[in-house]
Amino acid sequence: MRLLLVEDDDHVAAALSAVLAKHGLSVVHARNGEEALRALLPDAAEPFAVVLLDLGLPDQDGFEVCGRIRKICATPVIMVTARSDVRSRIHGLNLGADDYVVKPYDTGELLARIHAVSRRGAGGGDQPPEDGAVEEPLRLGAVTVELPTRQVSVDGTTVPLTRKEFDLLALLAQRPGVVFRREQIISEVWRTSWEGTGRTLEVHIASLRAKLRMPALIETVRGVGYRLVVPASGQPAAPEPPAS
Template sequence: MRLLLVEDDNHVAAALSAVLTRHGFQVVHARNGEEALRALLPADAEPFGVVLLDLGLPDQDGYEVCGRIRKLTSTPVIMVTARSDVRSRIHGLNLGADDYVVKPYDTGELLARIHAVSRRTLPGDGTAPAETEVRLGPVLIELPTRQVSVSGVVVQLTRKEFDLLALLAQRPGVVFRREQIISEVWRTSWEGTGRTLEVHVASLRSKLRMPALIETVRGVGYRLVAPAS
């Protein structure tokens, strides 16, 4: 996923870009509002999945930038700022921001919020229909019927195995944190559930007979590696 980071502090931007890149994002850094707006303008460029917008920009207020972004695109915007009062949050959301994160923040929470808002809005104009199936080489995931097949042969999966595979297949190549997977598939917190996740990953690799399909990213989580067709 391409992500536009609007942050005037180069040290903060460099550190955050490194974390985001490690988690599978392609980060474009804009140092002020005008740079951000120029980055969003090219119609032929690959669309951004999310905009992380700092409010304390040198050339114009971040609220103004958010309003101008909203006129250009429906790409999700997460405001990242030290302004923690309720009035500031409400103002940001009313201007069209999809979420509001207060500094200092936990990196894990920020990543979870990025994934959450990117799932709510499709890239582009947001009018494309939701996918009903996902094909990854010989693997076909049919979402309405919850059926998975490999080279035309149906593979019997449990409910949680299917949910796990469908989640990872939303964004092939993007790393999903363990905590995020546990939260979305098992609807619970990480504590005590880590072993359950490992067992389900191992089971999926075995049933699909494609151990390289789900890659373990040590210390972070898992990502789905699309095989060649």
């Protein structure tokens, strides 16, 4: 697996590259945002499976780099940073990051997340249905989810979602009212059983509630997981404090 490491500290990059190499990963090191973007251009010799993106870069903020990456390719991005506040996590995920790892981290955790997002990125989730079949949109009150085109709208207005946000919403929307266990969601959306992904799930739930502006649409079933609640009579769900 080929991986792009965007890290301005040569010592950190060398140490991490050595560890990843021992686990069969081929690492290309970019020291700043512009180097990373050049390496990810569509005409690059060989595509990357994953980008590990530090936020504290010398030429531009990592958030800006993530946004620019999303304009040129769909390569999965894992933000690796010391910024641990929830606002930064949500901002990074909203920009299109697939995961967010806070320093200091366990190497086993990082490897698990790399393999999880790379499997998902190669999973072909954007493929159209076979045999010319057309899937009907899922209509959930004011929310419409179109699975083939991966489009979501609220009252006719398109709501841009990240890959993982869409996958999470689509999973819940296909069986409204059914409670999905946290472990089940993590397995389906992140393709991993690693329990540390739970915090990432909570951040994605919070981001979905904020973007759709319907906090009660996704209900927390304490101690179990989440379910999608269809608003009565097609009306927007009444706001409730988002609990994760």
